[in-house]
Amino acid sequence: MSESRLIVPARYDRIKQICTFVVEAAEIAKLDESAVFHCQIAVDEACTNIIEHGYEGEDKGQIEVVCQTDSGALKIELRDQARPFDASTLPEPKLNLAIDETAVGGLGVYFMKKMMDEVSFSHRDGTNSLVMVKRHS
């Protein structure tokens, strides 16, 4: 098993750096191109939520990313010290509606759950932890 770690300021312009970091770990885990893309989207959406809804703005804290590769799977953990976030309270987005009824936004957690094999949120001692796992298809 290999582990890598990255800590960056919680800013939108750092999300690309986080995605690049996760792509490198996904390639070490030998995930295919589609799975690597799914990991990028999931991490991008998660970080966007941390900045937008957790810290409620840029430069309010940090995001720590820990990637573990193990026997054909990639485990990504995102940690932050923003306000606690309970994704289980979010309603599923309503899709395929007419444009007047289509919401602008609300897809982040939905994308994470659709694109990853496991997604779990927890909060302990002031730190939020989001763990996402992607396995070989």
Next chain:
Amino acid sequence: MDISTQEVKRVSVMTVKGRVDSATAPDLENALKQLVETEKTQIVLDLKDVEYMSSAGLRAMVSTLKAVKRINGDLRLCSPSPRVAEVLRLAGLTSIFNIYPNQSDAVGSF
């Protein structure tokens, strides 16, 4: 991300290149908003060179589509890569946007 716009047969064709994510989507939304504010309401967004798009990009497109539909215009998409097409499909947006395989078909549809 790079954005360029040209007029083709009274249609505004906006070509986007690169990565559309939370950092760059506001620039895309502003560029689209400027078109709508100058009464350019027949818009084609060429996605051929968009290598990556998160839900932030979708948000910019949906909000523009709502705005142009209110004034009898339309925002039509063309040439999404397989990855962008997957994101559009997953978000349930393939039934909301008119999507064409190439730019000339999208322009000709107006």
